Amino acid sequence: MSTVQTPDQILGIDSVFSKEDREFAGVLRKWLDENVRDKIGDYYLEGTIPARELAEGLGELGVLGMHLEGYGCAGTTATQYGLACRELEAIDSGLRSLVSVQGSLAMFAIHHWGSEDQKNEWLPQMAAGKAIGCFGLTEPDVGSDPAGMKTTAKKDGSDWVLNGAKMWITNSPVSDVMVVWAKTEELDDKGKNIVRGFVIPTNTPGVEVPKIQRKLSLRASITGEIVLDNVRLPESAMLPKAKGLRGPLSCLSEARFGIVFGVTGAARDALQSAIEYTGTRIQFERPLSSFQITQQKLAKALGQYSQITLLAKHIGELKDTVGVRPEQISLGKMVTVDTAMNICRDLRALFGGSGITSEYPPLRHAINLETVLTYEGTHEVHQLTLGRAMTGINAFAN
Structure with a gap:
């Protein structure tokens, strides 16, 4: 039997990120695995999450508003923030939403558009997770x-x-x-x-x-x-x-960037869980992973996951260097969310009946991504945004 490789190892995905970025993502992943992963299925079923407790923990890690400068914020690169979103959404889209709304919407609005008094009053509290926005x-x-x-x-x-x-x-x-x-x-x-x-x-x-x-x-x-x-x-x-609308729309663009990276985490988690499950599930006296159709599904998902992760990396690099345009963010959100959702849907079938329980993550991720497809600009709105960029014609107008 050949050596088993993770989805990231096969293409060497981690090599495209800096050592500092990888180390921070690793620290966050370890904290999430220890504090949230085993509980997230129950939170989902109960329709809640301990937002204050998690916010304080994430604040101690420096995750909240991490891509902002000053006022208690870490001032990291956009790419490092994106990788944080990836780890958060690998647990659940709801957790990434908590952080994204806090940092990229509420905190960003105050940081970018607020007065010094507003910044000094709220941003340090929000960065520490002592105040939720x-x-x-x-x-x-x-x-x-x-x-x-x-x-x-x-x-x-x-x-x-x-x-x-x-x-x-x-x-x-x-x-x-x-x-x-x-x-x-x-x-x-x-x-x-x-x-x-x-x-x-x-x-x-x-x-x-x-x-x-x-x-x-x-x-x-x-x-x-x-x-x-x-x-x-x-x-x-x-x-x-x-x-004017430039204010709120600039905040939405910030939040969409986190989504572009975040949903790759949901896809990675669904794929890794499918690899593990099919390797231990025995059918017809052999592992489910030994069947050609299973391997075909896993290979297709790997290709799609690798593509959207590299797309997210490219958009992060643009944001950290020359700047990123709204249509580039729209392209990222449109492609990554739709692809991640399809990955999770396809892989759910490999779990059989167990795949519809909260014990395994692909269906939960897929259902969550139905919401992510809608918020911060619907899928259709991003299609029209890109259509306008390519044709010069505004299809939003009558």
Whole structure:
């Protein structure tokens, strides 16, 4: 019998990453294996996750907002952050979502668009996992077209008064602070209401954050709403550097980058678990892995996993050097998520009946990726973004 190799060893995937990046990923993988892996199936079935406990542990490791500079953040490369997302999503997409929303949405918004007071107040706490953040953009009737948001922010003297509702907000029921985007009465040069962002402590009067129940996907993630009923805020709550949709869209681009890397972890975990299971499962007096159809499935998954991992690496390198454009992020998310989801679906069949239980990860990963396919820009939106880049024609317009 030949030597058994892991999915990463066959193509030498790890060799394309720096020693420092590999070492950090190894430390995080060890912590996750020791603290989360054996419990994640139960968290998924129970529809919850110990967000505060995990946030503090991940904060001690320096994972939260790790790609940001200063204010208690580690200031790592984008690629190292991507590898962290890969390890987190190898456990569960819900865990990566917790970190992604914290660092790439809430913290990034404050870091990039906030005042010094806002940065100093919130970022050190959030980096340490002592405060959990969320990001309020999506609304009950407004998803892919954020310009259609209905949440309003009106001036009343020197204060702002916010009214509206946000939907599908990761972390909101357990959050300490939220970044919320709203339309103001100020008009741009096209006569449209200008969007502004606000940093709001969750205990502010008029704020409610009900939990969304009965999810079939991303169950090991706490998802809720944000309901704003005449929420009065001082002028200092507004993100001073964000004016228009460029603010929230820049945050989404940051989060999408983490997804590009993250889903490769789900694919790797599904493939490794399938290799291990088929090597020990005996059928017709021989291991399931000895059958040609099994090996065909494993080989196909290996090829797909290797391709998306190298694509993620390339996008990380762009981000760390010359910069990455929105259409490049769209290409990454479109391809990696769809491919990872198909890998997990195909491999689930190798587990037979056991594959539909929480004991083995491929089906859980596949179901989670149905949500990842939708959030931070739906699959179709990224297709249209790339179509516009290739043809010069905006298919979003009427």
